[in-house]
Amino acid sequence: MAINLEAYKKILEELEPFHAKLVAVSKTKPAEDISALYEAGQRIFGENYVQEMTEKQAQLPADIEWHFIGHLQSNKVKYIAPFVHTIHAVDSLKLLQEINKQAAKHQRVINCLLQVHIADEETKFGMDEKEIEELLRTVTTNANAYSNTKIVGLMGMATNTDDNAQVQSEFHQLHDIFTRLANTYLQGNTDFKELSIGMSADYPLALKEGSTMVRIGSLLFGKRNYSQN
Ligand SMILES: *Cc1c(COP(=O)(O)O)cnc(C)c1O
Numbered sequence: 001m002a003i004n005l006e007a008y009k010k011i012l013e014e015l016e017p018f019h020a021k022l023v024a025v026s027k028t029k030p031a032e033d034i035s036a037l038y039e040a041g042q043r044i045f046g047e048n049y050v051q052e053m054t055e056k057q058a059q060l061p062a063d064i065e066w067h068f069i070g071h072l073q074s075n076k077v078k079y080i081a082p083f084v085h086t087i088h089a090v091d092s093l094k095l096l097q098e099i100n101k102q103a104a105k106h107q108r109v110i111n112c113l114l115q116v117h118i119a120d121e122e123t124k125f126g127m128d129e130k131e132i133e134e135l136l137r138t139v140t141t142n143a144n145a146y147s148n149t150k151i152v153g154l155m156g157m158a159t160n161t162d163d164n165a166q167v168q169s170e171f172h173q174l175h176d177i178f179t180r181l182a183n184t185y186l187q188g189n190t191d192f193k194e195l196s197i198g199m200s201a202d203y204p205l206a207l208k209e210g211s212t213m214v215r216i217g218s219l220l221f222g223k224r225n226y227s228q229n
């Protein structure tokens with residue numbers, strides 16, 4: 001249980017020229033590790049599990065910006081709606097509607113990123129471009145019904161492979177989708193500006209392809225041991 005402050009500083013320096021934000025992914029790691037990185041100046045933390053995130057949020061400083069980055073079930077939105085800042089992996093209209101409903105109960109606006117399926121693997125969640133277009137058409141034509149959510153961009157995960165060319169091409173594809181959507185359904189919408197791509201293994205490629213938010217865990221907090229969780 002030790003955070004890597006050298007890696008933290010190095011990553012911040014690498015992000016600087018791209019004006020990209022760091023989401024420190026603290027899933028499975030204890031609150032003390034988050035506190036230690038908080039002391040070093042980090043404010044944005046990402047979690048994948050609802051219960052773990054609510055438990056940590058309750059014991060950590062109130063000015064932490066919590067990002068939910070994992071697959072979110074509609075019936076669990078209510079637990080994080082009081083405090084979550086951004087939800088990265090919105091993959092259906094139904095989920096967006098539930099987020100809006102729960103955010104409204106707390107008179108909040110929750111930032112949402114739409115998850116795009118770019119990887120080869122069957123297991124990764126997300127929508128294809130057509131599904132995203134449909135969702136955006138619905139939302140933009142009923143804007144009043146979605147006033148407690150703000151669609152701020154897209155999120156994706158590349159295939160878990162050593163083939164850099166493949167990873168880069170998947171990120172590139174995502175950036176193209178982002179640009180097309182921004183120019184069609186979201187014309188003039190300045191909220192739609194984030195591209196959440198890049199993890200410990202591939203964030204340098206993601207930055208080259210226009211990432212504005214990298215989600216980094218193991219480089220900062222060390223390898224995760226799921227058997228203890
Ligand atoms: C765990 C996780 C990350 C961070 O992964 P690392 O390889 O540890 O940097 C990023 N994004 C998502 C969606 C994750 O689940």
